[in-house]
Amino acid sequence: MTAVDVAGQGVEQDFSSRLLESSQMLSYDPMTEIDWDSPLPADQYGLNPEWSTLYGTPLWDELTEQQRITLTRHEVCSIMSTGIWFEMILQQMILRDQYVKNPANSEFQFALTEIADECRHSIMFARICQKLEVPAYFPPKLIVELARLFKSTAGGEVAYGGTLVAEEVLDVMQRDWMRGENVLDVVRTSSKIHVLEESRHMKFAREEIKEHIKGKSKLQRHFSAALIALISYGIVYSLVNPRVYKAVGIQPRRGLAVAQANEHRKSMLRNACAGLMGFLDEAGLLTPPAVALYKRVHMI
Template identity: 65%
Template sequence: MARTGTAALHGDGQRHGHTTADEDVSQRLLDSAAVLSYDPAVEVDWAAPLDPAHYGLNPEWSTLYGTRLWREMTEEQRVTLTRHEVCSIMSTGIWFEMVLQQMILRDQYLKNHGNAEFRFALTEIADECRHSIMFARACEKMGTPAYRPNRPVAEAGRIFKSLASGELAYGGILVAEEVLDVMQRDWMRGEQVLPIVRATSRIHVVEESRHMKFARQEIRERLRAAGPLRRRTSATGVAIAAAVILTSMVNKGVYAAAGLDTERALAEVRASAHRRAMLRNSSAHLMAFLGEAGLLTRASSAVYQRLNML
């Protein structure tokens, strides 16, 4: 891949301009990874007992917080619910990290391995492997089931990882990373939150900040020569990916695990003004970037509004 402003062939079969500035961004991210990376196997105290009074996430991030049902729940139910919720979110993270690893590998297939972009892409994949193991181990420690996306979502992910390329692939990656990042920045500071969740959140926040910068840079790069039709199509595709990811984060099985009526819980989640506000707040930076990149169209905005992200 040339380190000039000339077009370079990428693995998705499209041509786009890869510049020295792009290469500089990747090199800075590589330098950051060399000095600020973690090994969850030693950074997390896996042997420490779980305090029965500690939540799985800040109560404000529970899907039921602020509802009538939340007020009726016992403290034990609240703790149980938040632990299952955080493990459902972690499980969704594992699923999507496996999707994004395959998309990045496909994108980097036969790329110039002398470039910093190639090396950072593989560094990101190595990070994601560690994160998936870390999340799986945390869920096992908390004693929750391995929550998985339902069959239609799983098949949609299979299609997305096989076909998505360019700004669509990196846009989907950014959506998942940005929303989770805002949540975890709160969890890692939560004094009521389990230390194991605080520690895994801190590791994920630090390392994912590089991944998000890489995704934004890739999106900008792929869209430099994009026309209006491609931008509109990609914007809609990213919005659809956001809908699949966001609606899969919390498995409905978490409510039964806390001894709640599932249908009532789901109804109260849908009606929760607090939940809608939290989703909008967690999506603010993402929406700002998509607008800047030209990926916030009328059609995609309608999807984000239905998701309470906008």
């Protein structure tokens, strides 16, 4: 091992140590931070109306106020269900990445801390969906099955790239939800918890991506860029299940068609992904084929 390698490992350990210290000082227990017994105000949304997939369309204008509230509650639970699905994938990938690594290293310890955080987040999301009495919404079957292969084989910058995409997109949404005065308190509080703790996870993922991409050939980098873009496509496409529209009497196909053509929705997604795209570009992971995939789901 060269002196440069040793120095690099030292920097990485210092970075992970700071994240560990942060997690010890700034972490929340959703079971005590959220008032699970309080009734749900009938006039509060599941998420900011501006984040609804139908907001800004004639179909949104046709809905009554109560239908809009119901729709946003189903939409937020669909997003949370997708979050649970990907957090389970993430935990498996981190465990594989840290398999038989030195447990004395702060990187190893923070990786396990992140897994513990993700477990709490998943339970938190699950309890919110239960409290809102919204059914479980899952990604399309093809994406679920392809994800089985991804979680069992992905490593390095591809694994952490997929992780970063899921975390960054949800982070931007939840920063709005936590400030939404007309949003349910359980959603606002859970968003605050998730935003705070995921900020450490995103920093960790970014550092891991930069570390893993070092020394990769142009061909390897292009291959990784395409895989990360494909994973991103699946995540963003799966955020809101078309079945949510049935809750307000809209045929899923009609709701999906309107949502996919919604220019307001496209703009919100592009804005949410701006920071992520900037990082991927700096890391050399924003290749033309990848950009084409991101454009298909309006991430760029």
